[in-house]
Amino acid sequence: MRYSRRHAIRCFAAFAAAPFARAQQAGAPLDLNDPLFQPVRVMDFAPLAKAKLDPIAWGYLETGSEDEVTLRRNREAFDDLVIRPRSLVRMQSVDLATQFLGRNLDFPIVLCPAGGKNCFFPNGEAEVARAAAAAKAVHIHNSGAEQVQASGKGPVWWQLTTGAQISSSTNMRRWVRSLEDRGCSGICFSVDIMYVSHRDRNLRNKLDRAWCEAGIPPRDAQGNLPKPQNPERAGVYPARRTPTPDWNTVGELCSLTKLPVSIKGILRGDDAELAIQHGVRCIHVSNHGARQLDHTPATIEVLSEIAQAVKGRVPVVVDGGFRRGTDIFKAIALGATAVAIARPYLYGLAAFGQRGVERVIELLRTELALDMALAGTPNLAAIDRGMVKYRREYRQL
Numbered sequence: 471m472r473y474s475r476r477h478a479i480r481c482f483a484a485f486a487a488a489p490f491a492r493a494q495q496a497g498a499p500l501d502l503n504d505p506l507f508q509p510v511r512v513m514d515f516a517p518l519a520k521a522k523l524d525p526i527a528w529g530y531l532e533t534g535s536e537d538e539v540t541l542r543r544n545r546e547a548f549d550d551l552v553i554r555p556r557s558l559v560r561m562q563s564v565d566l567a568t569q570f571l572g573r574n575l576d577f578p579i580v581l582c583p584a585g586g587k588n589c590f591f592p593n594g595e596a597e598v599a600r601a602a603a604a605a606k607a608v609h610i611h612n613s614g615a616e617q618v619q620a621s622g623k624g625p626v627w628w629q630l631t632t633g634a635q636i637s638s639s640t641n642m643r644r645w646v647r648s649l650e651d652r653g654c655s656g657i658c659f660s661v662d663i664m665y666v667s668h669r670d671r672n673l674r675n676k677l678d679r680a681w682c683e684a685g686i687p688p689r690d691a692q693g694n695l696p697k698p699q700n701p702e703r704a705g706v707y708p709a710r711r712t713p714t715p716d717w718n719t720v721g722e723l724c725s726l727t728k729l730p731v732s733i734k735g736i737l738r739g740d741d742a743e744l745a746i747q748h749g750v751r752c753i754h755v756s757n758h759g760a761r762q763l764d765h766t767p768a769t770i771e772v773l774s775e776i777a778q779a780v781k782g783r784v785p786v787v788v789d790g791g792f793r794r795g796t797d798i799f800k801a802i803a804l805g806a807t808a809v810a811i812a813r814p815y816l817y818g819l820a821a822f823g824q825r826g827v828e829r830v831i832e833l834l835r836t837e838l839a840l841d842m843a844l845a846g847t848p849n850l851a852a853i854d855r856g857m858v859k860y861r862r863e864y865r866q867l
């Protein structure tokens with residue numbers, strides 16, 4: 471693959487636009503003693519976040535559902551895949567740019583919706599929105615639309631919950647119009663949270679959901695929190711005020727708006743097919759960060775099945791356990807257009823606010839670029855299916 475000098479300069483310029491790289495280039499003094507620069511990988515932000523958070527907030531951030539089998543699998547399954555680097559490919563530059571629903575993205579990393587950011591950092595959603603806008607990352611947010619909009623011009627997506635907005639055609643129409651009027655670039659419909667699962671850590675901590683919205687209240691001199699008004703309870707089947715949506719709801723939503731609708735929570739190829747038939751423009755492979763049904767597959771395990779069903783008709787986003795550049799590389803090889811993250815940027819948020827989120831994005835995209843260079847893949851298109859193999863395939867040889 472040949473690259474012109476102009477192309478190489480353009481790619482380098484795009485990469486160097488990252489905020490910290492930019493500061494370095496501009497000759498601004500970088501204070502390497504700044505605690506922000508101590509983490510060398512995104513998981514190094516986790517202990518910093520834990521140290522800053524109330525244990526209940528930390529539990530809410532980290533928890534999976536029930537026995538957390540899927541939570542562990544989301545990470546372990548990456549080890550089943552190996553990368554097969556190409557030798558002696560000219561690597562003057564690395565281009566992370568991709569096309570996503572008609573937009574140019576500088577890199578294939580999206581910020582997932584995450585509720586309860588105020589229990590990680592004051593005004594958390596706005597901090598994340600500012601970071602996303604600075605990094606020019608897609609940010610799927612789920613609250614405080616006005617604040618998010620005020621924060622910058624990043625390509626913002628809204629999350630559609632499974633509640634009041636879709637309880638009737640009238641509500642859905644009204645809601646969709648308000649998103650269009652605000653300049654939202656897409657709608658993300660999370661379909662795996664019809665009910666909130668049993669998350670043992672939250673149950674043991676007697677987490678009151680209202681605390682996630684308002685922030686964890688201060689503890690008294692004895693270290694006690696105020697009595698929760700409505701703690702999560704085991705052995706109680708959760709109530710639902712509105713009917714659960716179905717494929718007709720999806721079809722209606724897609725017909726009501728010109729905005730692209732993405733379905734988040736797809737774990738099967740046949741559901742991906744159904745989604746496309748109902749007008750969905752993006753498939754988001756997700757098990758909700760292992761926070762909903764336990765014993766579902768790791769997302770990297772089902773990605774191939776879904777990419778094969780989608781056959782390139784719409785972009786495929788995948789989330790769940792992405793912590794390193796090599797994880798992203800593997801997902802691109804298996805057919806993902808982009809990868810989405812939640813806990814990593816929430817660690818950054820809890821530890822440093824907006825700067826932490828930006829630094830997490832920067833670490834991940836830098837790792838991805840370096841991994842691509844080492845693998846002999848100058849751009850995302852070069853990361854084809856042949857770049858990875860399952861370990862078991864080697865055992866069979």
Ligand SMILES: Cc1cc2nc3c(=O)[nH]c(=O)nc-3n(C[C@H](O)[C@H](O)[C@H](O)COP(=O)(O)O)c2cc1C
Binds near residue numbers: 757
């Ligand atoms: C604290 C927290 C809150 C979340 N809230 C939501 C939510 O409101 N809606 C949603 O669709 N997904 C939610 N998720 C799931 C994420 O969007 C995403 O699917 C998942 O966490 C990605 O996996 P990762 O955390 O391992 O990166 C939440 C995840 C976390 C950790």
